[in-house]
Amino acid sequence: MAGGALEHRLATRDDLPALAALMDxxxxxxxxxxxxADEIASSRKIMGLDTQLxxxxxxxxxxxxxxxxxxGGWSRRATLYGGDRSPGRDAALIDPTTDPARVRAMYTHPxxxxxxxxRLILSLCEEAARAEGFSRVELMATMAGEPLYRACGYQPVERVSDDRGGTAVPLLRMMKPLQQT
Structure with a gap:
């Protein structure tokens, strides 16, 4: 898969089958x-795409x-992570003057x-959130994603464990201030 520039676009609902395969x-x-293996199976139940994005x-x-x-994307809504099937989602809009934007559902094909x-997805999310007045972003990192987020300036806030999928999955809430341009 070498060669060629990375290009980006906004996802549409027509992309859902391809996105589901990539996430899997x-x-x-x-x-x-x-x-x-049990944690990975549990992760499948709590992660995924929130089509609200x-x-x-x-x-x-x-x-x-x-x-x-x-x-991957970002959100101006209260939910920090999880897909359409995840319990506890909250579509309430958050206040950019007091709340951090959320970086959500980041996946790279192996x-x-x-x-x-x-890095490209994070920069797109941060730029868009900044343009809407957010001064901070936060995300819930998987253990596989943590090294990338640290390298991109995200700092750990809280280690958590989510057992809503049956087996506890370790996660790390991380935050980053956005530089104003």
Missing amino acids: AAISELQKPFLN IDDGTYFIVEQNGVIAGC DFTRRGVG
């Missing part, structure tokens, strides 16, 4: 060094040569890791 591949492969126009797809390499896909 990412969870299956990229979590293996960090989670056991697509409807809000805040979910990006990164492609290389027409192949989806990764996806064939495209370490090629700048995640």
Whole structure:
């Protein structure tokens, strides 16, 4: 899959089948060094895409040569993480003057890791959140995602464990101030 520039666009509902396949591949492969099989199975139940992000126009797809390499977005809503099936979602709008924007549902296809896909998505999310008046962003990192987020300036806030999928999955809430331009 080498060669070709990374391009980005907003996701549409027509992309849902391809996004589901990418997310499944990412969870299956990229979590293996960090989670056991039961934790990965549980992760599938609590993670995934919240289609509200697509409807809000805040979910990006990164492609290389027409192949989806990764996806991720940001939100101006209260939910910090989880997909459509996840319990406890809250679609309430948050206040950019007091609340951090949320970076959500970041996934890179295993064939495209370490090629700048995640960094590109983070920069798109941060730029869009900044343009809407947010001065901070936060996210809930998987153990596989933590090194990227640290390298991009995110700082740990709180280690948590989510057992809503049956087996506890370790997660790390992280935050970053946005530089105003």
